[in-house]
Amino acid sequence: MSSLNATLATALSGLIADQGALEATSNNVANANTPGYSREVPVLVASDPVVDDPLTLGTGVTLQSIQSITDPILESQIQQETQSQGQLSSLVSALSQTQVNFTSSTGDIGTAITNFFNSVNQLSTSPADLSLRQGVLTAADNLATAFNTTANNLTAQTTSLNQSVVQTVGQINQLTSQIAQLNGQIASLENVGESAGTFIDQRTQAIDQLSSLVDVSVIQSNNTLTLTTASGTALVAGQQSFQLTTQPVASGAQDIFAQGNDITSTIVSGQLGGVLQARDQQIPSIQNQLDTLAAGLANAVNGVQTAGYDLNGNLGTDLFNPPPANVTGAAASLSVAITDPSLIAASSDGTSGSNGNADAMYALNSQPIIDGQNPTDYYSGTVFNIGNAVSNATAEQNASSLVLQQLNDQNSAVSGVSLDEEAANMIQYQQAYAASAQVITSINDMLYDVVNMNTLTT
Amino acid sequence: MLIKRTALRIKKTDLNGNRMKASETTTQPLPQAMTLPRTNSTSWPEPPAQSLPEDDRLGSRDSAVSAGVDPVRACLTLLGELEVSLENSQKALLARDVAGIERETGAQRRLQQALREVCTKLSTPGRTPSQPREASKLRAAQLRVLHLGRVQMTLLEKARRSLRVCAHLLAGPGANYSAPLSAAAWMMASEMTASRRKEI
Numbered sequence: 001m002s003s004l005n006a007t008l009a010t011a012l013s014g015l016i017a018d019q020g021a022l023e024a025t026s027n028n029v030a031n032a033n034t035p036g037y038s039r040e041v042p043v044l045v046a047s048d049p050v051v052d053d054p055l056t057l058g059t060g061v062t063l064q065s066i067q068s069i070t071d072p073i074l075e076s077q078i079q080q081e082t083q084s085q086g087q088l089s090s091l092v093s094a095l096s097q098t099q100v101n102f103t104s105s106t107g108d109i110g111t112a113i114t115n116f117f118n119s120v121n122q123l124s125t126s127p128a129d130l131s132l133r134q135g136v137l138t139a140a141d142n143l144a145t146a147f148n149t150t151a152n153n154l155t156a157q158t159t160s161l162n163q164s165v166v167q168t169v170g171q172i173n174q175l176t177s178q179i180a181q182l183n184g185q186i187a188s189l190e191n192v193g194e195s196a197g198t199f200i201d202q203r204t205q206a207i208d209q210l211s212s213l214v215d216v217s218v219i220q221s222n223n224t225l226t227l228t229t230a231s232g233t234a235l236v237a238g239q240q241s242f243q244l245t246t247q248p249v250a251s252g253a254q255d256i257f258a259q260g261n262d263i264t265s266t267i268v269s270g271q272l273g274g275v276l277q278a279r280d281q282q283i284p285s286i287q288n289q290l291d292t293l294a295a296g297l298a299n300a301v302n303g304v305q306t307a308g309y310d311l312n313g314n315l316g317t318d319l320f321n322p323p324p325a326n327v328t329g330a331a332a333s334l335s336v337a338i339t340d341p342s343l344i345a346a347s348s349d350g351t352s353g354s355n356g357n358a359d360a361m362y363a364l365n366s367q368p369i370i371d372g373q374n375p376t377d378y379y380s381g382t383v384f385n386i387g388n389a390v391s392n393a394t395a396e397q398n399a400s401s402l403v404l405q406q407l408n409d410q411n412s413a414v415s416g417v418s419l420d421e422e423a424a425n426m427i428q429y430q431q432a433y434a435a436s437a438q439v440i441t442s443i444n445d446m447l448y449d450v451v452n453m454n455t456l457t458t
Numbered sequence: 459m460l461i462k463r464t465a466l467r468i469k470k471t472d473l474n475g476n477r478m479k480a481s482e483t484t485t486q487p488l489p490q491a492m493t494l495p496r497t498n499s500t501s502w503p504e505p506p507a508q509s510l511p512e513d514d515r516l517g518s519r520d521s522a523v524s525a526g527v528d529p530v531r532a533c534l535t536l537l538g539e540l541e542v543s544l545e546n547s548q549k550a551l552l553a554r555d556v557a558g559i560e561r562e563t564g565a566q567r568r569l570q571q572a573l574r575e576v577c578t579k580l581s582t583p584g585r586t587p588s589q590p591r592e593a594s595k596l597r598a599a600q601l602r603v604l605h606l607g608r609v610q611m612t613l614l615e616k617a618r619r620s621l622r623v624c625a626h627l628l629a630g631p632g633a634n635y636s637a638p639l640s641a642a643a644w645m646m647a648s649e650m651t652a653s654r655r656k657e658i
Contacts (some may be wrong), residue, residue: 395608402609403616406552 004450006050006059008443013060014436017044020063021429028417029426036205038068038415040197068197071414075204076218078411079211081404083269086212088397090164090274095282095390097157101150102383109290110379112146113297115139117365123346124358128311133341140301140319144334147294151332154287161279162254166246168213168272169256172235173243175210176227179203180241183224187239210235215269231266233258253279282389287331289382295323295330296370296378301361308345308357316345316357529579530592536576537599540569544606551613 021042031037043066047059102108119139123132182203189196207227210216215230227236234242244263246254255264256272264280267273298320305316321337323330338344348356370378543565550558 391605392608395605396612398605399609399612399616402548402552402613 004443004447006057008440010058010060011436011439011443013047013062015433015440017042017061017063018429018433018436020066022426022433024066025422025425025429029419029422032417032419032422036201036208037417038070038197038201038204039417040066040068040195043067065193066195066197068195068200069415070200070204071411072220074407074411074414078404078407079207079216079218081400081407082208082211083215083273085397085400085404086271087269087274087277088393088400090271091278091282092390092393092397094157094161094275094278095386095393098154098278098283098286099386099390101153102386107142107146107149109143109146109150109293110376110383112139112143113365113375113379116143117362120358120362123344124355124362127346127355127358128352130341133311133344133346136344137336137338137341140336143297144320144336147290147331147334151287151290151294151329154283154290155332158253158279158283161275161283162252164275165254165256165272165279168275169244169246172210172213172272173241175206175213176235176241176243179206179210179225179227180236180239182206183236184239187224211270213270214267214272229258229263229267230269231263233261233263233266286382286386288327289378289385290331291323291327291329293331293370293375293378293382294334295327297364297375298323298330298334300364300367300369304357304361304364305345307348308360309347309350309354310345311342311347311352313347313350313352317343319344529576530596533573533576533580534596534599536569536573537596537603540566540573540603541599541606543569544603544610548606548610548613551610551617554617 021044024040024042028039043064044061045064047062049056049058051057104110116136116139119132119135123129123136126132182199186196186199186203189199203225207216207218210227214235216235217228217230217232219226219228224238225236226234226238228234235244236242242258245257247257249255249262253264255262256267257263264276267276299322302318302320302322305319308316310316318337321333321335323334346358346361347354348360364374365376366374368374373381543562547559547562547566549555550562
């Protein structure tokens with residue numbers, strides 16, 4: 001038969017367990033609005049019974065642990081979608097900035113091309129008129145300036161994206177160090193059987209932040225965690241973090257290195273992936289199209305110019321300085337080669353009244369001189385491609401936001417704190433605590449009776 | 459805890475995803491029976507958007523097209539309906555509500571057909587939008603639909619990817635990483651196996 005003291009100990013275990021459970025509930029309520037907090041539930045188990053032949057008597061309850069409620073699959077999905085969101089957000093931002101250079105304005109390339117050919121057309125009406133000749137030179141200069149400005153803006157944007165790469169790598173290193181440190185704290189707590197829920201939540205939040213910066217794969221082992229990039233470059237292994245570095249390469253771009261290896265081309269997701277996509281793919285492609293347009297236009301105009309005669313009856317010379325043979329940098333370096341308006345070769349036969357060559361130059365406007373297209377159409381195609389890329393990336397970003405919102409809602413339904421539920425739990429634990437306290441009071445009364453039994457009987 | 463649930467608000471967003479002003483939101487009474495996801499008291503879940511009954515939408519569309527009204531106006535009405543339908547099908551897609559996806563896809567198909575008819579009328583000389591305001595309204599509506607279409611396409615691609623993962627998981631441990639068999643191919647493979655068994 002169990003003693004009164006044993007029953008007292010059983011009631012006491014109830015008090016302790018309910019107090020612990022109330023602490024968990026209280027912590028949940030306190031963190032109801034904490035971002036990234038996962039609700040905790042007390043895990044109560046019956047204490048080992050004692051056998052007092054022929055009876056097996058319970059010995060109360062033990063608060064085994066306090067468990068954080070999380071869904072690893074949902075968390076993984078959120079991390080993947082966050083990577084996608086980060087990549088699209090930086091890509092949209094970079095492309096929108098690029099697009100500004102191509103919006104219709106008085107100084108844009110499209111307008112400058114139109115103005116140049118209009119001035120040549122006007123010259124053909126009066127080929128000996130010096131003011132009209134000066135107009136052609138001014139329009140050619142404006143065209144060159146428009147190309148230079150746009151190309152320089154794109155180069156400036158590339159430089160800014162390079163700085164962004166360096167900054168993002170710095171943020172990644174900071175987060176990986178933090179995660180390695182949290183890994184250590186979690187391992188030390190779990191090794192002694194303690195709950196590390198709060199640190200796990202902090203680590204999950206840090207991984208989410210890291211996911212928005214770079215593509216991360218999470219490998220979970222016993223009580224530690226390894227992070228790599230999608231291509232397998234180690235970022236964190238247990239309590240050790242591996243720092244990424246940036247170094248300028250021959251092209252002038254800041255490339256990303258991990259333990260001496262250039263991993264730039266393997267990063268495709270997260271903000272870093274978006275920045276790299278804009279810097280290494282989108283902007284160079286636009287620059288290449290601009291260079292092709294500038295070189296094609298300059299060569300075609302020079303070709304017509306050198307086939308005609310200037311106002312002095314001499315063979316024409318180049319109107320634009322010849323672009324580089326491989327067209328790289330043609331837009332940035334485009335410039336007008338002549339300053340004397342009389343050197344414009346409007347004549348096709350050497351007489352000052354002839355406008356044959358001016359007409360031939362004007363006709364270039366509608367000839368397929370650049371990759372099978374006329375200059376205006378080629379430029380319109382470039383602008384369309386940029387606009388289309390921005391629209392597609394924006395739509396993808398919106399879709400990604402919707403999916404992320406849905407996943408976050410699902411996650412908060414699993415891990416979020418429900419104040420209604422916590423209120424019910426609180427009442428439940430409070431009543432259980434009160435009941436255990438009542439048992440102790442009853443046992444106290446019984447012990448009092450036992451202690452005073454002798455007095456009563458005498 | 460007191461939670462106010464007097465009315466259900468259908469929130470509208472503009473092209474940039476900004477929420478419209480309170481005065482621009484429509485308010486409808488809360489339906490009697492509604493299945494809501496599990497409550498998280500810190501953020502009351504958004505109830506599913508209430509789409510108009512299909513018949514109502516088709517009714518307004520038919521009246522717009524067949525009554526011989528201004529094709530620009532009819533086009534704007536149809537594009538507006540298409541916008542609503544695309545928004546609803548996106549919500550259905552996110553909630554994996556197959557019935558909702560099918561319903562909205564059907565509505566979109568019918569709206570597409572109606573739009574094609576109206577567009578044919580619009581392209582005839584003299585029926586193009588004469589007022590610049592009308593033309594810009596039409597263009598804005600077209601751009602909104604185009605954007606929603608692109609979002610829908612991305613969401614469908616994401617859903618397809620998820621389904622592919624699920625299909626691989628359901629294929630069991632013996633399966634390799636090739637794409638699962640289609641229903642027709644599966645039937646054919648079963649018949650071939652059965653005929654071989656008979657031969658043996």
